[in-house]
Amino acid sequence: MRLSQLFTKTSKTVPADETARNAQLLIQAGYVYKVMAGVYAYTPLGLSVLENIKQIVREEMNAIGGQELIMTSLQRQETWETTGRWDDETVDVWFKTKLQDGTELGLAWSHEEIIVEMMKQHIHSYRDMPVQVYQFQTKLRNELRAKSGIMRGREFVMKDMYSFNVDAEQHEIFYNRSIEAYKKVYERLGLDDDTYVTFAAGGAFTEFSHEFQTICEAGEDFIYVNREKGVAVNEEVMTDENLAKLGVTRDELTKVKSAEVGNIFNFGTEKCETMGLFFTDESGKQIPVHLGSYGIGVTRLMGVIAEKMADDRGLVWPAAIAPARVHLISIGEDDEATKLYDALTQAGISVIYDDRDVRAGQKFADADLLGMPHRVVISKKTLEQNSVEYKARTQSDSELIALDKIKDLV
C-alpha cells in the first residue's frame, strides 16, 4: 500500500474526547473512526488488523474441528421467548426493532438461542455429534455505558463457537481442546505471557467457567494471579472455599487489573431441553443435547493489543497482525524505493510505502505512530553505501543493511 493513496490521514493532535489510550492512538493513526460512543468504524488499516486477528482465530478453531458459518443480526422474538430471554428485565442490553407490519425483532446481542434453533434441523441422532460451529459476527448490545475505546463497545465483533455433544463426558473432551486452542490464539497474538485461564462464576451447570483474562490496566476486571502455579481467579469467585478447591491460598495471589478476552462456558442440557433440541441415542431414547459456548472478543483483543504494546510514540503491532510487515520510507529516492517496494511485494512481503511528498520528519513520526514491525529507510545517504537503513519498531537505534540482504531480514 502506498501511503500517498491511502485515504486516511494521521493526526498530530490527540482526540480530546477519548482518554483510553487504544482509542486515542487508533483514531490518531487512522485505524478507526468513531461514529458515536461505543461504536467505531474500521478503516483500511484497522480492518486489516481485525482480519489478521480473525484469521488466527479461524485457523485455531478450524484446527479443533470448528465449522464456520454466519448467523444474522435480525432475530425472531419467538426464538428468545422459548427461554424467557426476550424480556427486557431479564436481558437489559437488547436493541429491538420492528418490521413495517409491526412484528417485533431483536438485534443480535448473542446467538445462543439462534444456533440451538437452527441445529434442531440438523441434529437428530447421536451419530450427528460431536459437532461444533462458530462465526465472526457483530454483536449489538445496548450497554448502559460504553468505555475504554474499542474495548467495550455497543457494537463489536466476536467469535462465538458452540459445541453440541451427546453427554457431559463428550462435552468435556471438546471443552478441554478448546482451552488449548485458545491458548494458541493468545500465544500467536503475543499475549501469552499476560493471559491467564481464569476461574470465574460457573452458572447453574458447573462449578466454574473459564475466562481468558489478559493483564491490562485498561481492563475492567480484577483477577488474582499466581504466576508460578499459573492459576488465576476472578474476584467474583474469591472465597476461601473456592481457593481451597483450586489449591491456592489467598496470600499466594496478586490482584491485577485485567481484560476478559475470551470465555468458555458449559451450558449443560438445560437450554436444549427447553428449546427442544433432542437427539435419539443408541437405545432409541430422546435425549437433550449438551451445549457449550466459546467466545473471543475480536475487536476487544485489538484494543487490548493496541493498549498493551503501544509506546509513547505510537502503536506497536505484533508481526502476526500488523497491516504490513514493512514500513518503507523514501527520502528523496523514489525511484530506488519503488524498486525495493516492488521487489518486497513480489516476494510476498507486505509493505506500507511512504511515497508522499512530505518531509522526512513527518514520515518518521508517522512510521512510529502506525506501528509496523519493521522500518526501512532508503535515501541518498544509504544508497551511497548500497544499503538501506533498518530499524525494528521496538528498537531505538537503526542499522545499515546491504540492499540485497534486506529482503531476508524482514
Add this chain to the structure above:
RNA sequence: CGGGGAUUGGCGCAGUUGGCUAGCGCGCGCGGUUUGGGACCGCGAGGUCGAAGGUUCGAGUCCUUUAUCCCCGACCA
C-alpha cells in the same frame, strides 16, 4: 441509571464584569525558499459558537429546556 466534567472552522484550544466585522496553533489551497525526526516566509479559503426557546438596544458570554461526548460508580449470559 446516580455523580462529576465538557461541547466555539477538519483537529487542538482562547475568548475578561454581556459590547464592535468571533481569535490562536495545527491542518488545508496558492506562490517562494527549504529538504534525515512533524521547516520557514507571504497570500488565501474555511466557523455564527451542540440544538431549541427566552432575557436584553445588544448574547459565544445570562436564564430554561434538550442532545451528545468523556470520567467515576452501578451494570456487564
